[in-house]
Amino acid sequence: MLIDAHAHLDKYGDLLDDALREIEREHIFTIATAMDVPSYQELQEIGRRSALVLPTFGIHPRRAPQYADRLRELGQYIETSPAIGEIGLDFHWVKNSSEYPAQLKVLEYFFAAAREQNKFVNLHTKGGERPILELLERYDVERPIIHWYSGPLDILRALVQFGAYFTIGVEVLYSETIQAIAREIPDCLLLTETDNPGGLKWLKGVVGMPSDLQKVVDELARIRSSTPASMSRIVHLNFLKLIQDDSWLRQVRTLLSQP
Numbered sequence: 001m002l003i004d005a006h007a008h009l010d011k012y013g014d015l016l017d018d019a020l021r022e023i024e025r026e027h028i029f030t031i032a033t034a035m036d037v038p039s040y041q042e043l044q045e046i047g048r049r050s051a052l053v054l055p056t057f058g059i060h061p062r063r064a065p066q067y068a069d070r071l072r073e074l075g076q077y078i079e080t081s082p083a084i085g086e087i088g089l090d091f092h093w094v095k096n097s098s099e100y101p102a103q104l105k106v107l108e109y110f111f112a113a114a115r116e117q118n119k120f121v122n123l124h125t126k127g128g129e130r131p132i133l134e135l136l137e138r139y140d141v142e143r144p145i146i147h148w149y150s151g152p153l154d155i156l157r158a159l160v161q162f163g164a165y166f167t168i169g170v171e172v173l174y175s176e177t178i179q180a181i182a183r184e185i186p187d188c189l190l191l192t193e194t195d196n197p198g199g200l201k202w203l204k205g206v207v208g209m210p211s212d213l214q215k216v217v218d219e220l221a222r223i224r225s226s227t228p229a230s231m232s233r234i235v236h237l238n239f240l241k242l243i244q245d246d247s248w249l250r251q252v253r254t255l256l257s258q259p
Contacts, residue, residue: 001256002232003239004030004213005167006086006122006147006193009053010042015197015207022210023052029239029256030210033086033122033147035060036067040077051255057081058110061090061103061124068102071109078113082248085122086147092127104131111139120242122147129155136162143242148195149181156184165242167193170200170212172219179223191242192216192235 009032012019023030032047032055034040043055057077059067067074078084087110089103114121120143125132129151136144136159144164148171149156156166166185169192171178182190192213194200200208214228221231240256243249 001236002026002028002213002217003192003235004028004194004210005145005165005191005239006031006033006169006195007210008033008035008039008195008198009046010034010039011197012207015209016046019197019210020046020050020053023050026211026214028052028210028213029252030054031056031083031085031122034058035086036063037074037077040081044080054082054249054252056083056085056122058085058087058122059106060086061088061107061128062094064106065099065102068105071106074109075113078110078117081119082246082252083120083122084110084114085145086124087121088124088126088147089128089132090124090126103128107132108135108139111135111141114141115139117248118142118246119248120145120246125149125151127151129159133158133162136164145191145242147193148199150178153181153184156181160184160186160189163189165189165191165238167191168216168220169193169195170208170216171203172216172223174203179219182220182223187234188238188241190220190235191238192220 007030030053032043034057040057047053047055122145146164146166168182196208217231218228221228
């Protein structure tokens with residue numbers, strides 16, 4: 001089974017039915033990450049349509065200023081979510097530095113909840129790689145997934161030492177920088193993603209679909225001198241390892257352990 005560790009299924013609109021059919025046909029277990037409360041509520045509805053979709057709750061750093069003074073309201077959604085994401089920092093695409101304190105406040109709230117509830121987190125790190133590493137260490141957050149990493153290699157190596165997992169997505173098809181990062185990640189910490197439908201649209205102006213994940217696996221196999229079957233198996237086993245003792249995800253373990 002393929003693993004899409006970071007996607008935004010609520011953004012598909014009229015193409016949602018097509019996306020869900022692809023997920024079922026291609027056997028793609030998909031972590032559907034939210035960006036805010038309405039996003040999560042929509043993902044919960046989508047998750048009821050497929051056992052291969054895991055809806056997760058988070059507040060994207062771009063949405064953080066809307067929620068920084070409403071953190072208590074978020075607890076009810078965190079408690080219903082088996083994992084946390086998309087959360088993080090963005091000090092690159094978000095140009096207004098006055099929003100950075102709100103990002104930090106929201107991220108620390110989620111890190112504290114992740115530690116208390118023993119949930120993995122799905123992290124956006126663009127421009128905030130070093131403070132995120134420091135906060136992971138301070139809060140002792142276990143099992144972070146670093147989504148679409150494109151930062152400095154020294155921080156990547158420090159995150160590897162911490163035990164963070166890394167997703168490689170559709171940019172590996174086009175970017176030598178991402179290909180170099182993909183070669184750096186140890187086999188035992190490698191995951192795959194699409195970030196679709198927006199990932200490929202941002203790169204190439206076309207709506208990305210779940211089946212694009214196979215192209216990612218094929219390219220990873222090429223640059224890591226492996227085979228697509230071997231790469232998909234490595235990622236599958238890595239995700240099983242990530243959730244092996246997770247009481248929130250027993251049903252997912254059962255699903256992914258089926259032959």
